[in-house]
Amino acid sequence: MGTHNSFEQDVEVLYVRHHSWLKGWLQRRLGQAADADDLAQDTFVRIIRSRNPVDDLKQPLAYLATIANSLLVNRWRRLAVERAYAEALATQPQHVELSAEQRYLLIEALTEIDALLQGLSPRVREIFLLSQLDGMTYKQIAAQLGLSVNQVQKSMLKAFSRCYASLFE
Known part of the structure; x- marks a missing residue:
């Protein structure tokens, strides 16, 4: 004490x-x-x-x-x-x-997502957003960014790992 x-x-x-x-x-x-x-x-x-x-x-x-x-x-x-x-x-x-409470919760969630995305490298962030927001396949992302599908998969693994880790921070 x-x-x-x-x-x-x-x-x-x-x-x-x-x-x-x-x-x-x-x-x-x-x-x-x-x-x-x-x-x-x-x-x-x-x-x-x-x-x-x-x-x-x-x-x-x-x-x-x-x-x-x-x-x-x-x-x-x-x-x-x-x-x-x-x-x-x-x-x-x-x-x-939206109610004030709903707006607050939404802004809180968006702020957390923004902070999470800022923790990713620019390339991984772009790949993640193309996949999750634009609904592009890994093959489409690879073609658009001039990468291999394997590189896109590895970037997505990094992004998903960061998302998962953030649950425990």
Whole structure:
């Protein structure tokens, strides 16, 4: 139990010493105090959830900036997904209205898929999308990209392996 309290105290010290710096750093990148406040809080929440020791950080500002930057990238990726979803929805002939909860869940799923796809190499990602979204056969993909069917199969195996692994992350 002593270790638990020590960790909490270490995070509290980190918070007291560096929260205002982190908030300013985020505000310079975002231009909005409210969003900077939210992301600064999310940074410390992530630290608490990770349970990684923070008592002997050699560069606490770099540590905080790295976590906050990751959250910024996730935020921008999510906004891009939301914009793409809105654009795709606008092109549909019949507008389907989703509840706020359904929209949230859909955007969450799309954001996770986007993050998953970003973890693939560009070629594997393209092959995966041609197969899964465009419905092309491996032979058609191979012909279009100037690859062998075997290369397409290996790329799809990498993509499916990444998808499967993401279930356990």
